[in-house]
Amino acid sequence: MADHNDQNLAPSELLLAETQSWNQLYFFIEHVTLKCALQLGIPDAITKHGKPMTLSKLMSSLSISPSKYPYFHRLTRILVRYGLLILQKHEDTNVDDGDDGKGCYSLAPADRYIMKDGPWNSMEDQDSFFFKAWNCLGDWFRNEDPSSFYTAYGDLFWSKLSRDTSSGNWFHVNMARDSRSFMNVLIGNVFKDVFKGLTSLVDVGGGTGTVAMIITKKFPDMKCIVLDLPPIVANLHGSENLEFVAGDMFQKIPPVNAVYSSRKGSEKLALGSKFEFHCYEGLPIAELEWRKESILHDWNDEECVKILKNCKDAITGSGKVIIIDMVMENPELDDVSFQAQLFIDMLMMVFLGSKERNKKEWEKLFFDAGFTSYKIILTLGLRSVIEVYP
Numbered sequence: 505m506a507d508h509n510d511q512n513l514a515p516s517e518l519l520l521a522e523t524q525s526w527n528q529l530y531f532f533i534e535h536v537t538l539k540c541a542l543q544l545g546i547p548d549a550i551t552k553h554g555k556p557m558t559l560s561k562l563m564s565s566l567s568i569s570p571s572k573y574p575y576f577h578r579l580t581r582i583l584v585r586y587g588l589l590i591l592q593k594h595e596d597t598n599v600d601d602g603d604d605g606k607g608c609y610s611l612a613p614a615d616r617y618i619m620k621d622g623p624w625n626s627m628e629d630q631d632s633f634f635f636k637a638w639n640c641l642g643d644w645f646r647n648e649d650p651s652s653f654y655t656a657y658g659d660l661f662w663s664k665l666s667r668d669t670s671s672g673n674w675f676h677v678n679m680a681r682d683s684r685s686f687m688n689v690l691i692g693n694v695f696k697d698v699f700k701g702l703t704s705l706v707d708v709g710g711g712t713g714t715v716a717m718i719i720t721k722k723f724p725d726m727k728c729i730v731l732d733l734p735p736i737v738a739n740l741h742g743s744e745n746l747e748f749v750a751g752d753m754f755q756k757i758p759p760v761n762a763v764y765s766s767r768k769g770s771e772k773l774a775l776g777s778k779f780e781f782h783c784y785e786g787l788p789i790a791e792l793e794w795r796k797e798s799i800l801h802d803w804n805d806e807e808c809v810k811i812l813k814n815c816k817d818a819i820t821g822s823g824k825v826i827i828i829d830m831v832m833e834n835p836e837l838d839d840v841s842f843q844a845q846l847f848i849d850m851l852m853m854v855f856l857g858s859k860e861r862n863k864k865e866w867e868k869l870f871f872d873a874g875f876t877s878y879k880i881i882l883t884l885g886l887r888s889v890i891e892v893y894p
């Protein structure tokens with residue numbers, strides 16, 4: 505019989521378990537080393553240099569203390585492991601002067617994204633804001649709170665964001681960054697058909713209007729309304745074909761033609777009991793479209809059905825709802841994407857008590873809200889575009 509230890513594990517199992525638990529315990533090192541790289545300005549230094557950079561050049565340009573020179577390659581090594589830096593050996597690259605015998609570092613494509621568009625730019629806010637909610641997850645499973653976030657702060661996510669301007673700004677800036685990258689891919693030549701031919705749309709929960717601006721710029725004939733909560737859109741100004749409307753998607757979603765067809769300038773219209781919004785002049789609209797990006801994953805099933813019913817009520821004529829959100833358990837996705845989806849699903853649970861949905865769960869929402877059919881028209885990275893028809 506094999507030699508057994510206290511835990512009744514075979515030696516090979518024990519060693520595997522040990523390896524696994526080191527990896528689990530220190531999973532956060534990916535997060536903190538990336539943070540360190542950004543604090544030191546590694547991506548900027550390499551970008552400024554304009555070509556792959558040797559370790560010694562990199563260290564001197566970052567003002568690394570010479571006493572730490574012997575340690576620094578350990579940081580770059582793990583960043584290479586995480587796929588954030590690329591190390592080219594000298595044989596296959598243009599040898600930079602000041603050769604240190606190790607090779608030259610360049611930025612991986614992921615690093616360029618992280619630097620420019622990723623949610624890491626304001627990490628100080630993220631740190632304090634994020635971890636308090638995650639640390640309450642265990643307590644949350646044993647209490648009646650709607651989310652772990654609520655357990656941490658005694659307040660709901662959206663309400664806290666509108667009260668606390670610094671985390672609110674952080675959130676909306678990062679949402680906008682995230683949407684911008686996604687929309688730029690979506691609206692590029694290959695996928696522009698998603699919005700082609702539409703005459704109008706309402707972006708429900710459209711935040712600060714990043715998505716609507718990209719769409720109206722590309723399709724100047726389209727009328728676009730961004731519906732979001734009053735504190736978010738209060739001071740935002742639209743343009744000829746873009747209007748910000750303050751309201752509550754649980755009360756009513758304004759039809760585009762109701763907003764655009766009143767010629768009076770700023771006539772006020774009551775929206776449910778909670779908010780009012782301004783009504784502006786515009787052209788009559790023949791066709792309505794509704795899109796919502798990463799909105800429904802913020803809400804539970806009952807709430808989603810309510811939002812979807814309001815969308816349906818607002819559609820006149822041959823309209824449809826366009827949803828940009830994730831579809832879980834999608835066999836088209838690779839393992840790395842699946843992990844990211846699981847992370848985001850956990851994020852939804854912790855911050856909002858909500859979830860990501862598989863095809864079956866989406867379908868149930870659509871039919872419960874009274875829609876007759878739907879189509880997942882494409883999948884781009886983690887997210888899919890779903891059209892839902894009344």
Ligand SMILES: C[S@@+](CC[C@H](N)C(=O)[O-])C[C@H]1O[C@@H](n2cnc3c(N)ncnc32)[C@H](O)[C@@H]1O
Binds near residue numbers: 680708712752
């Ligand atoms: C996850 S963000 C998505 C923002 C935007 N669609 C984007 O992709 O950048 C969700 C948005 O829903 C808005 N929101 C929350 N509750 C709302 C409500 N009751 N009515 C309208 N918008 C709401 C939030 O203010 C926020 O801007």
Ligand SMILES: C/C=C/c1ccc(O)c(OC)c1
Binds near residue numbers: 798799801802851
């Ligand atoms: C801390 C961030 C949480 C978060 C909240 C709502 C969202 O829709 C979202 O989309 C990725 C992220």
